Amino acid sequence: MTAYQQLAAFQRETEALAQISGRLGWDQETMMPRGAAEQRAVESEALEGVLHARRTDPRIGAWLAQAEAQTPQEARSLALIAKSYHRNARIPAKLAADLARVTSLSQGKWAEARANEDAAAFLPVLNEVLALKREEAAALAQGGDLYDALLEDYEPGTSxxxxxxxxxxxxxxxxxxxxxxxxxxxxxxxxxxxxxxxxxxxxxxxxxxxxxxxxxxxxxxxxxxxxxxxxxxxxxxxxxxxxxxxxxxxxxxxxxxxxxxxxxxxxxxxxxxxxxxxxxxxxxxxxxxxxxxxxxxxxxxxxxxxxxxxxxxxxxxxxxxxxxxxxxxxxxxxxxxxxxxxxxxxxxxxxxxxxxxxxxxxxxxxxxxxxxxxxxxxxxxxxxxxxxxxxxxxxxxxxxxxxxxxxxxxxxxxxxxxxxxxxxxxxxxxxxxxxxxxxxxxxxxxxxxxxxxxxxxxxxxxxxxxxxxxxxxxxxxxxxxxxxxxxxx
Known part of the structure; x- marks a missing residue:
């Protein structure tokens, strides 16, 4: 296999795991029993740990250095993988796992607070989420604008x-x-x-x-x-x-x-x-x-x-x-x-x-x-x-x-x-x-x-x-x- 083929195969497995992670989120919103929130947070944290490790695997850097694109599609794929690799490498593994766990818990607490009209009940976990997102933004921005660093995940190329x-x-x-x-x-x-x-x-x-x-x-x-x-x-x-x-x-x-x-x-x-x-x-x-x-x-x-x-x-x-x-x-x-x-x-x-x-x-x-x-x-x-x-x-x-x-x-x-x-x-x-x-x-x-x-x-x-x-x-x-x-x- 060429370097590009090895990288594409590895990326395919990562994308599949990311889809599974998304399915956990869908289940949490639609089917999951309310009493499972704590366990789901642990599951989400564990899966995010696996995904973060894959997204920052040193082999990606080696494959990127060797891979040669044969088509515009392959060239674009390499550019997107490189961007993801370098962005994820800036985020400590613990921060990625903490974000997955806390946001999983926070989602349930938000839904309960919203149903009960109890803003105060949501504020402690929102504080946690906010602190983690500021930390993530600082890691990604590397001295630049914090909000722009987060915006890049949703609308690349704008500010x-x-x-x-x-x-x-x-x-x-x-x-x-x-x-x-x-x-x-x-x-x-x-x-x-x-x-x-x-x-x-x-x-x-x-x-x-x-x-x-x-x-x-x-x-x-x-x-x-x-x-x-x-x-x-x-x-x-x-x-x-x-x-x-x-x-x-x-x-x-x-x-x-x-x-x-x-x-x-x-x-x-x-x-x-x-x-x-x-x-x-x-x-x-x-x-x-x-x-x-x-x-x-x-x-x-x-x-x-x-x-x-x-x-x-x-x-x-x-x-x-x-x-x-x-x-x-x-x-x-x-x-x-x-x-x-x-x-x-x-x-x-x-x-x-x-x-x-x-x-x-x-x-x-x-x-x-x-x-x-x-x-x-x-x-x-x-x-x-x-x-x-x-x-x-x-x-x-x-x-x-x-x-x-x-x-x-x-x-x-x-x-x-x-x-x-x-x-x-x-x-x-x-x-x-x-x-x-x-x-x-x-x-x-x-x-x-x-x-x-x-x-x-x-x-x-x-x-x-x-x-x-x-x-x-x-x-x-x-x-x-x-x-x-x-x-x-």
Whole structure:
């Protein structure tokens, strides 16, 4: 075997073990009995120890020095392995194991604190997570910006300064659109009660409509919707609220976008550095374009209205046009995952600023709730009534995902670019959506984005797909056109 072949075989086993680690996380969120939390933390710690040892194995360095790429795919794989090797080598094995153990425990403590509205119960373990993430960031940054070092894991090639500048450009136009729509008359909230089984039936129908491959995937319930896995084993979750079927429905469509990305990557890349989504921003571009530009369009909501009427009978919405307005209600709600398209990025900007301060040491866990509530009042004009509608609503910080949040907004920006390019190239998309047929759009996304996996850098991938450099302008133009039509001045 050549050096490249030996390295690829070793990497394949590492990738397989990483998938198993991800499956443990999925199980913890969906199936694991509550009493198993302590044992699961030990299991996660042990597996992370094995993974860290493999990722920093000295043989990788020797293989990299000798390996010669014969194709662009092999060259990209070598570059990604080298990056992972050098980054992981900076992290002490004990720190990696401690992070796995503490974040596994923290996840359960967050869920319990959220359910009990007990912020104080979560703070001790959040302090532990924060201390470990600061230590990890310092090890990775080697004197550079701590937050940028963490951000690199989720959106390679960007920086907090670049994202902050983008947010500064977006905020005035977003605020103006949101403020104008918020004062317009809105459809009344649904008063109907929607059964769990019927909601899950609709969620499965929607996932099927968007091309989810059930032979390689499944759908389950969780506290916080998420997608995990890749290739031949991809799993999504959703949640159900009896008075809000859109929570379940659009969470499912969103996670289906993530899942279809993973299911559509070239099978030749399976269990290799190219076998997953290239970045969380690109991943979010798929979930957000499925959920919003396609799933909340007037065409697709017409089909959904008929499906909901079949399942629930008369549920208080007169017709498809009223249903489209219902799906796109605008309001300054507390919950990020339930927010409308105009307010969503404002939720992300709040989290981005807070977590940068947390990592930099300008903000401590004990002061986080107060800082969150003050910022929410400033941005949204409302006082947060309880922790589950404030800083306890998201799972991310409990599991150490600092640097993840800004990729949601970046995904919206990429989705805006992709939507503009796709509609310029493909005709008949809305006619198909009106019949519940998404294949014209999803085939374009599969060809332009999804099949490439990790082959290209994130910005390069979006530019290749669109034919122009990514910018926030297409997203803002889309939002202005849509919500001006919905809520004319």
């Amino acid at each position: 907090a300064a670049q994202i902050g500048a983008m947010f500064d450009r977006m905020r005035p136009r977003l605020k103006a659109l949101a403020d104008r729509a918020s004062v317009a008359p809105q459809p009344a909230a649904l008063a109907h009660k929607f059964g769990t089984e019927a909601q899950m039936t609709l969620a499965r129908q929607a996932a099927t409509a968007f091309g989810y491959d059930w032979s390689r995937g499944r759908l389950d319930l969780a506290v916080h919707p998420f997608s995990s896995g890749s290739g031949s084993d991809v799993r999504i979750t959703t949640r159900v609220a009896a008075d809000d079927p859109f929570n379940c429905l659009y969470s499912t469509i969103h996670e289906t976008g993530h899942a279809c990305y993973e299911q559509s990557i070239d099978p030749a890349y399976a269990l290799s550095p190219l076998g997953g989504g290239v970045s969380m921003g690109v991943h979010e571009s798929q979930s957000r374009i499925y959920e919003n530009q396609l799933g909340r369009s007037s065409a697709f909501t017409g089909w959904l209205f008929d499906k909901m009427t079949e399942l629930f009978g008369a549920f208080g919405v007169a017709d498809a046009q009223a249903f489209y307005a219902q799906v796109n209600r605008v309001g300054k709600g507390f919950i990020r995952t339930e927010s409308d398209e105009l307010h969503y990025n404002l939720h992300i900007m709040l989290r981005f600023d807070l977590e940068r301060d947390l990592i930099a040491g300008r903000l401590e866990a004990a002061d986080l709730e107060e800082a969150w509530n003050e910022r929410f009042l400033q941005d949204f004009g409302a006082r947060v009534p309880k922790p589950s509608q404030g800083f306890l609503q998201d799972v991310h910080w409990s599991v150490g995902l600092f640097g993840y949040f800004p990729t949601y907004a970046l995904g919206n920006v990429y989705a805006g670019c992709l939507n503009k390019a796709m509609r310029a190239e493909v005709s008949g998309i809305d006619e198909g959506l009106a019949r519940g047929e998404t294949h014209l759009a999803t085939a374009w996304l599969r060809e332009k984005v999804q099949r490439h996996g990790g082959l290209y850098q994130p910005v390069d991938l979006i530019e290749r797909a669109c034919g122009f450099a990514p910018s926030e302008e297409p997203l803002l133009d889309y939002l202005e056109a849509k919500f001006t039509a919905l809520y004319p001045a």
